[in-house]
Amino acid sequence: MPTLVHEFAWPDRVVIGTIGVPGARTFYLQVRTGKQIVSIALEKQQSAELAEKIDDILDQLGTIEGNPFSVPAGTPVELVDNDQLETVEEQFRTGAMSLGWDPATAQIVIEAYPIVEIDADAGDIPDVDDAEVPEMLLVRMPVGTARAFAKRTREIVGAGRPACPLCGYPVDPEGHVCTLPEA
DSSP states (O other), X not given: OOOEEEEESSOSEXXXXXXSOTTSOEEEEEEEETTXXXXXXXXXXXXXXXXXXXXXXXXXXXXXXXXXXXXXXXXXXXXXXXXXXXXXXXXXXXXXXXXXXXXXXXXXXXXXXXXXXXXXXXXSOOOGGGSOOSEEEEEEEEHHHHHHHHHHHHHHHHTSSOBOTTTOSBOBTTBOTXXXXXX
């Protein structure tokens, strides 16, 4: 069966957002062009890594003599998107992701694939390249949009529960093992 590709070549909007309260949030990568909208669930750490790697790629490209791709050093104000997610209908939960650069179009390229179920009774682990993938998300975004995406994503990831000053783990609203009064 061929893979269904949800492709966005020049999206109107591409953001990371959340649903839920800190400590119980679900992260979504949401992309929209016109009326076509796709939302995929991903982990907080995947979101953080995606933002970090996008910034790394853009920072490296910005150091090329003459900055031929017009990579902005900061986030273009006109591209800042602080709006909530639009209606979310989860397409799939993200397993593997890849990130790249297309010099022909001067765009960051994100590929996201659903979690692949492995049949433990089969006795061996299948090669990832041989696994049938029912669908995937392919997003291409220009450098300014990518910079704004990374900034927003870092803010969303950082808006969770505060870290415990003693152990570094998140502190729940009810308290935390390091800060709870002893009985």
